[in-house]
Each structure stands twice: as structure tokens, then as C-alpha cells.
Amino acid sequence: MTANDYQQPGRKIRSILIVGGGSAGWMTAAALSQTLSKGCTITLIESEEIGTVGVGEATIPTIKLFNQVLGLDENDFVRATQGSFKLGIQFVSWGKANHRYFHPFGSYGRPFDTVAVHQHWLAARANNDINLDDLCMAWAAASRGKFALPSTDPRNVLSTHDYAYHFDAGLYAGYLRKYSEARGVLRHEGKVAFVQQNGESGFVESVTMEDGRICAADLFIDCSGFRGLLIEGTLKTGYDDWTHWLPCDRALAVPCASSSDFTPYTRSTARAAGWQWRIPLQHRTGNGYVYSSAHISDDEAAATLLANLDGKALGDPRPLRFVTGRRRKSWNKNVIAVGLSSGFMEPLESTSLHLIQANISKILAFFPDRDFDPLVTDEFNRVATHETERIRDFLIMHYHLNVRDEPLWRQCANMDIPGSLQFKIDHFRKCGRLIAREMDLFGPASWTAVHIGQFNFPKRPDPLIDFRNVNGTEYLEKLRGAMRAAAETLPTHQAYIDRNCKAN
Numbered sequence: 001m002t003a004n005d006y007q008q009p010g011r012k013i014r015s016i017l018i019v020g021g022g023s024a025g026w027m028t029a030a031a032l033s034q035t036l037s038k039g040c041t042i043t044l045i046e047s048e049e050i051g052t053v054g055v056g057e058a059t060i061p062t063i064k065l066f067n068q069v070l071g072l073d074e075n076d077f078v079r080a081t082q083g084s085f086k087l088g089i090q091f092v093s094w095g096k097a098n099h100r101y102f103h104p105f106g107s108y109g110r111p112f113d114t115v116a117v118h119q120h121w122l123a124a125r126a127n128n129d130i131n132l133d134d135l136c137m138a139w140a141a142a143s144r145g146k147f148a149l150p151s152t153d154p155r156n157v158l159s160t161h162d163y164a165y166h167f168d169a170g171l172y173a174g175y176l177r178k179y180s181e182a183r184g185v186l187r188h189e190g191k192v193a194f195v196q197q198n199g200e201s202g203f204v205e206s207v208t209m210e211d212g213r214i215c216a217a218d219l220f221i222d223c224s225g226f227r228g229l230l231i232e233g234t235l236k237t238g239y240d241d242w243t244h245w246l247p248c249d250r251a252l253a254v255p256c257a258s259s260s261d262f263t264p265y266t267r268s269t270a271r272a273a274g275w276q277w278r279i280p281l282q283h284r285t286g287n288g289y290v291y292s293s294a295h296i297s298d299d300e301a302a303a304t305l306l307a308n309l310d311g312k313a314l315g316d317p318r319p320l321r322f323v324t325g326r327r328r329k330s331w332n333k334n335v336i337a338v339g340l341s342s343g344f345m346e347p348l349e350s351t352s353l354h355l356i357q358a359n360i361s362k363i364l365a366f367f368p369d370r371d372f373d374p375l376v377t378d379e380f381n382r383v384a385t386h387e388t389e390r391i392r393d394f395l396i397m398h399y400h401l402n403v404r405d406e407p408l409w410r411q412c413a414n415m416d417i418p419g420s421l422q423f424k425i426d427h428f429r430k431c432g433r434l435i436a437r438e439m440d441l442f443g444p445a446s447w448t449a450v451h452i453g454q455f456n457f458p459k460r461p462d463p464l465i466d467f468r469n470v471n472g473t474e475y476l477e478k479l480r481g482a483m484r485a486a487a488e489t490l491p492t493h494q495a496y497i498d499r500n501c502k503a504n
């Protein structure tokens with residue numbers, strides 16, 4: 001191979017068209033405009049008339065990395081999006097009615113031994129009243145309504161929590177629009193009416209807007225939402241339906257006035273036919289009921305939602321319908337689906353914006369030239385498949401491990417689950433071991449929280465613990481005390497925001 005072969009000057013991508021301007025479209029535009037700072041035009045088409053899904057208010061810690069790569073100032077971003085901070089998710093009535101547990105961001109305690117903290121907790125459980133939740137800094141702070149950024153000193157117990165954000169998804173898209181336009185992204189308002197494909201290859205060549213404008217590009221990013229205008233409408237890529245594992249197919253969303261309970265965490269409360277979210281922002285609280293239409297009518301679901309708000313509803317509940325599952329390929333020919341066009345898993349663990357970010361990272365990691373070599377696209381799709389299936393399993397576990405009485409919950413407790421999840425449940429049940437798999441998004445603390453929180457108690461702790469000369473109860477009590485004391489020193493969530501990032 002000669003040096004000239006490497007250069008291939010004629011084959012580079014010269015133009016990218018993003019179809020759709022929801023969170024997916026503008027996150028993609030922001031990241032691409034930041035990275036491709038020369039030599040490629042980036043255009044985005046969106047339609048105000050069609051609008052966006054507009055929900056998507058809770059995130060997981062990975063979003064921080066996305067914002068950091070863009071160079072966003074955290075306080076400015078939180079201020080601009082009416083944001084708040086999230087230390088994890090409190091699950092109410094999931095394993096059984098009125099039971100609560102916390103899925104923390106960060107770790108349980110500060111590991112003090114080769115054996116994990118939760119193993120010491122399991123071993124010492126009969127001899128003390130320590131709640132597993134009380135062994136993580138995230139809950140020590142969250143349960144007291146406190147928040148501060150983690151310490152950068154690894155010896156400090158305040159370094160053991162992590163955090164994400166709640167924010168207004170519409171404001172976030174607007175914020176990123178400004179960012180992207182400042183870096184040269186061109187925006188066209190209006191609807192795409194037709195899509196033109198190459199007669200031979202089937203590659204997309206251009207789209208025609210309702211007003212007759214034609215937009216051609218080398219690479220198309222489909223951010224058109226559930227409809228998947230290019231990836232499905234044009235390329236008929238196909239969709240794997242996962243409703244038999246994740247049966248909720250509708251949601252009603254309604255904001256309400258803020259209450260005094262400005263929690264630095266999301267709350268998810270299981271209901272007879274699904275679950276309800278509660279997400280506090282600076283200017284309002286976001287709420288929604290995600291439910292299975294086979295188990296409750298829309299009217300009953302709306303009544304349940306409205307009866308369980310902690311402030312005055314600020315409008316009528318907005319209906320949303322979805323089919324849980326995944327587009328068979330996120331990347332097909334010269335079209336890459338990002339966001340809802342690539343699939344949707346319900347918002348139980350706030351993973352949709354993360355999956356947008358993950359597809360954007362992969363676009364950059366596998367950035368093509370105009371040859372669109374299948375070697376590249378196949379690997380992109382392989383990784384995307386693993387990422388979504390690992391998240392899918394984690395979500396299914398929330399539904400499967402329960403002892404509730406209603407038909408939806410009985411159905412989920414008795415359903416066949418993917419072998420990959422059954423394997424993890426079996427290992428944990430045996431001796432509390434966590435089995436990690438390629439592309440697992442959620443780490444040990446997350447899996448531990450849900451196993452224990454939903455009563456998948458191991459038959460015994462890890463055999464290794466019998467060889468350790470550690471007084472578990474004494475250490476756990478020390479940890480709990482250290483966290484409690486540290487949490488008391490933190491400002492309240494409200495005070496932290498007032499001081500650093502209060503919206504105008």
C-alpha cells in the first residue's frame with residue numbers, strides 16, 4: 001500500500017443531513033459540529049408543526065461526559081434548562097406494596113476489603129438492623145435532601161457518590177441548538193415530504209421538503225422520532241418488538257406545581273398497571289404514568305396520575321404511545337438512526353438520552369467515508385445491539401422480581417426472561433455474585449440495588465467471606481456513621497442550586 005492509497009481524497013464525507021430536531025437531533029448536531037470543525041457541512045431539518053416528544057427529563061451520570069466533551073459549563077447548563085440534580089432513583093412499591101429502595105449513583109460505601117461491601121452486609125444481616133441503602137453516600141445525602149458535587153479526594157467518603165441531572169428536555173434541545181448554530185450548523189424549518197434513493201444501491205441521496213427545497217447529503221442521520229422516517233419509512237429496516245418482556249406501551253405525562261419536597265432524586269412508584277415517575281425541576285415537577293394498555297384504560301390511568309400529584313396539575317395529561325423494542329439495525333446503508341428512531345425502552349432507568357449519546361459516540365468512533373464499508377457498519381450495529389440488550393435485561397429485572405398481586409405484575413413474575421438475565425439472577429441468588437457482560441451500562445451498585453431491593457436474596461454470601469478476618473457489623477456501622485456525618489455537612493439541594501445555578 002502506498003501513501004496515496006491512505007489519502008483517498010475523493011471519498012471523504014462532505015455533507016451530513018440530520019432529519020429531526022428533538023433531543024436526538026440537537027445532541028447529534030452539537031457533537032458533530034464540535035468535532036467536524038472543517039470540511040463538512042451539517043444541516044438539520046425540523047418541523048415545528050410536527051413538534052417533539054418533549055419528555056426526557058431524567059438522566060444518568062454518563063450525560064456529564066457528553067456535556068464535558070462539548071465544553072458546556074455545568075452551572076450555565078443547569079440554569080438554562082431549569083435543571084436539578086439526581087443522586088439516583090427511589091423505587092416505591094416495586095418488589096411489593098409500600099416497600100422502598102434506592103438505586104444509587106456511585107458505590108456502596110468505600111470498599112474496605114477484597115470482598116464487596118454488599119457481601120459483608122449479607123453476612124452480617126442477621127446481627128444488625130443496617131439497611132443496605134444507608135451504606136451509600138448517594139442515599140445518605142438524598143434522604144436528607146442534600147446535594148454537593150463529589151469530592152475529588154478518593155480518601156473522602158464524599159467521593160463515593162455520583163450524580164446526573166433532571167432538566168427540561170425542550171430547553172436542553174434549544175440550548176444545544178444555539179451551540180450548534182454558533183458552530184455552523186444550518187437549520188431548515190419545515191416538513192420532509194419525499195425521500196430519494198439511488199435506484200441501484202438504495203442509498204438515500206436527498207430529501208425533498210414540502211415547500212420543494214431539496215437537501216442532498218452523503219450521510220443521513222435519522223432523528224425523526226418514533227416514525228423513523230428514513231431508517232424505517234424509506235429503508236424498511238425492521239423492528240424487534242420487546243413488549244412481551246416490557247409490557248408497558250403508553251404513557252401520560254403532566255407537569256405540576258413544585259412542592260416543598262425538592263428531592264435530589266427521581267421517584268418511581270409502581271402502580272397496578274405500570275408505574276409513575278416524579279421528577280423535580282426548578283420551575284415545576286414532571287410526572288407521568290407509564291402503563292400497559294392491556295391492563296388499564298386511558299381514563300383510569302389519567303385519574304390515577306392526577307390523584308397522585310404533589311402539586312396542582314399545570315395542564316392536561318399528554319398521551320404518548322410506544323412499542324418497546326429496537327430497530328434491527330441502527331445503521332443501514334448511509335442512514336444512521338439516533339434517538340427514538342433507533343428504538344425505545346421505557347424511561348424506567350432514564351436510558352434514552354444515554355443511548356442517543358452512545359450512538360453519537362459510535363458515529364465518531366466508526367466515522368465512515370463514502371464507501372460505507374460493511375466492516376464498519378456491522379461493527380457499529382453489533383456494539384449497538386449489545387448496549388441495548390444489556391439495558392433491556394436490567395429493565396426486565398425490575399418487572400420480573402416482584403411479589404405484587406395485580407395481573408400485570410403476576411404476568412411479569414411468571415414470564416420467561418432472556419437467558420442472559422436469568423444467568424445473572426441465578427448467580428446472584430446463589431451467593432450474591434454479580435456477573436458482568438460486555439457493554440453492561442449499569443455497574444455493580446445498580447444491579448445490587450435492584451436484586452436486593454426486589455428480594456432476590458442470595459442463599460448465602462460469597463464463600464470467600466468465610467476466610468476474611470473482618471468484623472462486618474463493626475465496619476458497616478462505621479461506614480454508615482461516616483456517611484451520615486458527611487451528609488449532614490452538605491448544603492440542601494435547594495441551597496446548592498440557589499448558590500450556583502438558579503434559573504432566572
Ligand SMILES: Cc1cc2nc3c(=O)[nH]c(=O)nc-3n(C[C@H](O)[C@H](O)[C@H](O)COP(=O)(O)OP(=O)(O)OC[C@H]3O[C@@H](n4cnc5c(N)ncnc54)[C@H](O)[C@@H]3O)c2cc1C
Nearest residue numbers: 020021022024047052053056058192225339340347352353
Ligand atoms: C413517556 C416517555 C418518557 C421519557 N422519559 C425520559 C427520561 O426521563 N429520560 C430519558 O433519557 N429519556 C426519556 N424519554 C425518551 C426521550 O424523550 C427521547 O429519547 C428524546 O426526547 C429523543 O427524542 P427524539 O429526538 O428521538 O424524537 P422527537 O422528540 O420525537 O423528535 C423528532 C424530531 O423529528 C422531526 N420530524 C419528524 N418527522 C419529520 C418530517 N417529516 N419532517 C421534518 N421533521 C420531522 C420533529 O419535528 C422533531 O423535531 C422518554 C420518552 C417517553 C415516550
